[in-house]
Amino acid sequence: MNEARGMTLVCRGLDFSYEEGDVPIPALRDIGFDLGAGRSLALLGASGSGKSTLLQVIKGLDRPEAGEVLLDGAGPDDVSGRELRRQVGLVFQTPELQLFAASAREDVAFGPRRLGWSEATVTAAVDEALQLVNLPPEEFGGRHPYALSGGEQRRLALAGVLAMRPRLLLLDEPFVSLDPATRHELARILSRLRAGGVTLVLATHDVDLAWALCDQLLVLDEGRVAAAGAWELSESGRRVLAASRLREPFLVELWRRLGRDPAEAPRTVAEAAEALS
């Protein structure tokens, strides 16, 4: 995983609609943004704003009606497009629902086997992925997925995607219904992945974790881009977040109330403590 370098992601004018009977319900309208290799993006927006749809379009599970998704500059019809799409990992909301194998190791191996890797490579990738999500293979590898706790199942499902060594990782609400300890453990895992150079897109309602983990943001409002790019910490940025039923990150608010420049707000409590002491 350490040598896995991030992929660049560019979306241009994406349109997508669902069919409801014969009536198309627009879900995405003219979505465009750039994400550099190894960068991380917080995908914010109210429920139903199109976050999950956008992730599935990026992964290629749905084809956009207009616009294109460029991975490392290649479109879906380029020769390299297919191979590059395989290097995109998508972690669905409540991914533990997709666990099916009789052991943790077998479940994680499902994806790598589909890639046609040799058994030795698959084993190495599974061990590495289980290690990455703090489920040591010697202890958890033989356990039945359904015998694990909710937080362990979530991490196991994440390992199932990480074992395919994605260069771009898409996560759909990974923190939902986790207790605070597990939530922070998962945040630490994502932070490690990010340090390892994987490009991240994180759809979430948790602005504090988004602030801690992501360099830039994309706010969706009813399928349209409400804000994109660097975190906008001014009055107008707060209004955009409020319109999507979100607030500014806690540490940004703290910095603003202390009379400091919110643009220099720390990303973590540890950084804040250091800056304040």
Added chain:
Amino acid sequence: MRPAVAQYYPGDSVIHRLDPRAKFVAVTALAITLFVRDSFAGLAVFAAAGVAAYALSGVPAAWFWRAFRPLLWLVGLTFLAQVLFAPGEPFFSFWIFDLSWEALQFAAFLSLRLVVLVLIGSVLTLTTPPLALTDGLAWLGRPLRKLRVPTDELALMVTIALRFIPTLLVELDQIMRAQRARGADFGSGGPVRRARALVPVLTPLFVLSFRRADELALAMEARCYRPGIVRTRLHPLRAGVRDAVLLLLTAAVIAVGLLV
């Protein structure tokens, strides 16, 4: 959402407001006579009754058509099979096939009868919510309780099953997408390989369904559900003058259909 075969269309027409029991009895009686009667004239009477009932229901033609369209191939197949293989005096022969006026007539009759049957049956399902239909069936099945058939429990099971079909379809789609994102391939290979490819989909779906069944049972018990006792209903079925009129009209249609 695409309507399944003659799926309920919410409305407030005369037909919608009829008692589901009366509608069920009328449709069953019409369907049985339809099969007994074998003349075009009789068929025309039933067709007219079906069209009239459908017109009164106010269900848009597009909705009905979309539900009916998939059945067309069945009608076409019936027609073809009868035309080619029913006995008769052939006026045209080709290879092993004989074409006769008798066979043509017979085939036309059979396929038209199928169309009329579907039309009459659709009026019932188009204008009656599934819940009301199972309620009505449970009531009609009450005499069976004397034979210890748990009709109310059966009706509840059907109701719950109907209620969860759309939910299961959504979950099935989600799980299939998730496994496809992990490289699963559902569309290629022979039958054995395809069946094996479904394991990663069906296992989670079953686990999820069992878990939900467990939770639903707990929730029902928490709200004091006990099997085997007679419950009162929030909306008791109430038959009225309208329903008596429906049954009388049905009897009249059947009489005319049998006599012409």
